[in-house]
Amino acid sequence: MLLTNARIATLVDNQSYGLIERGAVALKGEQIAWVGAKSDLPSAYRGCAQQDLGGRVVTPALIDCHTHVVFGGNRAAEFELRLNGASYEEVARAGGGIVSTVEATRDAGENALLQDALRRVDALMSEGVTVVEVKSGYGLDTETELKMLRVARRIAEERSVEVRTSFLGAHAVPPEFKDAPDAYIDQVCLPTLRAAHAEGLVDAVDGFCEGIAFDTAQIRRVFEEAVRLGLPVKLHAEQLSNIGGAQLAAEFGALSADHVEYATHADAKAMARSGTVATVLPGAFYTLRETQIPPIQAFRDHGVPIALATDCNPGSSPLTSPLLTMNMACTLFRMTPLEALLGMTAHAARALGLARRGRIVPGHRADLCVWDVDHPAELSYRIGFNPLHTRIFGGAL
Ligand code: DI6
Ligand code: FE
Numbered sequence: 376m377l378l379t380n381a382r383i384a385t386l387v388d389n390q391s392y393g394l395i396e397r398g399a400v401a402l403k404g405e406q407i408a409w410v411g412a413k414s415d416l417p418s419a420y421r422g423c424a425q426q427d428l429g430g431r432v433v434t435p436a437l438i439d440c441h442t443h444v445v446f447g448g449n450r451a452a453e454f455e456l457r458l459n460g461a462s463y464e465e466v467a468r469a470g471g472g473i474v475s476t477v478e479a480t481r482d483a484g485e486n487a488l489l490q491d492a493l494r495r496v497d498a499l500m501s502e503g504v505t506v507v508e509v510k511s512g513y514g515l516d517t518e519t520e521l522k523m524l525r526v527a528r529r530i531a532e533e534r535s536v537e538v539r540t541s542f543l544g545a546h547a548v549p550p551e552f553k554d555a556p557d558a559y560i561d562q563v564c565l566p567t568l569r570a571a572h573a574e575g576l577v578d579a580v581d582g583f584c585e586g587i588a589f590d591t592a593q594i595r596r597v598f599e600e601a602v603r604l605g606l607p608v609k610l611h612a613e614q615l616s617n618i619g620g621a622q623l624a625a626e627f628g629a630l631s632a633d634h635v636e637y638a639t640h641a642d643a644k645a646m647a648r649s650g651t652v653a654t655v656l657p658g659a660f661y662t663l664r665e666t667q668i669p670p671i672q673a674f675r676d677h678g679v680p681i682a683l684a685t686d687c688n689p690g691s692s693p694l695t696s697p698l699l700t701m702n703m704a705c706t707l708f709r710m711t712p713l714e715a716l717l718g719m720t721a722h723a724a725r726a727l728g729l730a731r732r733g734r735i736v737p738g739h740r741a742d743l744c745v746w747d748v749d750h751p752a753e754l755s756y757r758i759g760f761n762p763l764h765t766r767i768f769g770g771a772l
Contacts, residue, residue: 377423377426378401378426378743379413381398382430382750385410385736386434386721386735391713398410398412431745431747434503435743436742437697439508440506440724441686442495443513443543443688444507445513446488447479447487447491448476448479448483485525489529502697505536506729508539509541521571525574540578541579541609542568544568545583568601579630585616585618586616598623602627611633615636617642621645625651633686634654634655635655639670652722656684657703657707658699659686661707669708681722683710683718701715705755744766
């Protein structure tokens with residue numbers, strides 16, 4: 376198939392959109408076979424079935440590289456209580472907080488969890504997402520962590536979307552291990568990781584390194600197990616404070632360190648050395664009314680690739696719009712529209728360790744978006760508007 380009459384943002388390098396005017400893309404099977412100006416089209420492709428895109432913009436499809444879309448229930452009641460002035464204790468007594476999501480996720484059947492997750496994935500796909508990362512971490516017991524990961528895998532059977540799973544057993548300390556986080560790591564988290572890996576349910580290992588979650592010594596033990604199993608790692612690091620998570624992530628050559636509002640120049644330097652992507656999550660920043668902006672300029676100065684994701688979760692980021700996420704990255708974090716697009720495409724692919732995704736070049740997977748806009752900067756500029764015209768997944772419209 377040949378897409379013609381397109382304005383193509385190839386993102387071939389990280390310095391520009393790599394725009395091709397009056398461009399054409401030849402798709403062969405699931406791959407991009409050729410891209411360039413229509414006038415340069417090799418004769419071999421002239422006989423292909425052609426699709427005229429009417430001058431629309433084509434970009435790589437979007438990749439949401441950090442989500443928690445599988446969970447039970449929601450936290451709208453807690454949201455309302457807090458805005459009516461309830462204190463943290465009152466919210467907890469009314470059954471709110473992360474523990475309430477853990478309870479709802481434990482209680483939910485696998486099919487119900489899947490149906491709820493699909494509604495969120497459908498929202499992501501409607502704005503051009505073709506790859507979604509999905510974390511466990513609301514089970515915190517073996518049975519429920521495995522259930523979450525099986526649901527994540529089933530998403531890819533139900534929809535034309537690629538799923539990458541991250542095991543997040545070290546997300547929070549469950550109530551039954553209150554004040555005993557080390558025992559939770561030894562008795563639940565590590566054995567569950569081994570069981571999930573044995574079932575082929577784990578693509579990467581994640582953790583939440585924070586005062587309210589796990590410290591670097593505890594995360595280190597999880598990462599050492601990941602290394603033994605041959606799995607890549609990533610980390611929720613320096614979201615609410617700096618306790619050394621980014622340095623630990625860099626030490627283990629992590630794919631990404633995520634949130635990173637409180638990361639420093641030294642952290643950026645270490646991440647650059649280890650090739651660790653900084654994944655920023657403006658939805659959580661916005662929801663928590665955080666004021667500390669991640670050190671974007673330090674990441675730029677040290678050449679750390681910046682990825683961008685929704686962090687879709689019921690507590691700190693009930694967000695299912697990648698386009699709004701791009702707008703927030705620009706307005707709240709002062710990233711440029713080009714950086715926002717790279718963050719949701721090429722750099723997001725890298726944050727997942729996925730090759731051949733996120734740029735429009737021959738040999739890459741033919742995951743593309745056709746947008747009803749004149750210029751790719753419009754994707755970040757607009758608020759609450761979805762100009763997606765066509766989503767192409769593995770060469771299929
Ligand atoms: N960081 C967050 O902000 C969320 N998890 C995480 O690792 C909070 C999750 C929740 O409140 O449900
Ligand atoms: Fe998260």
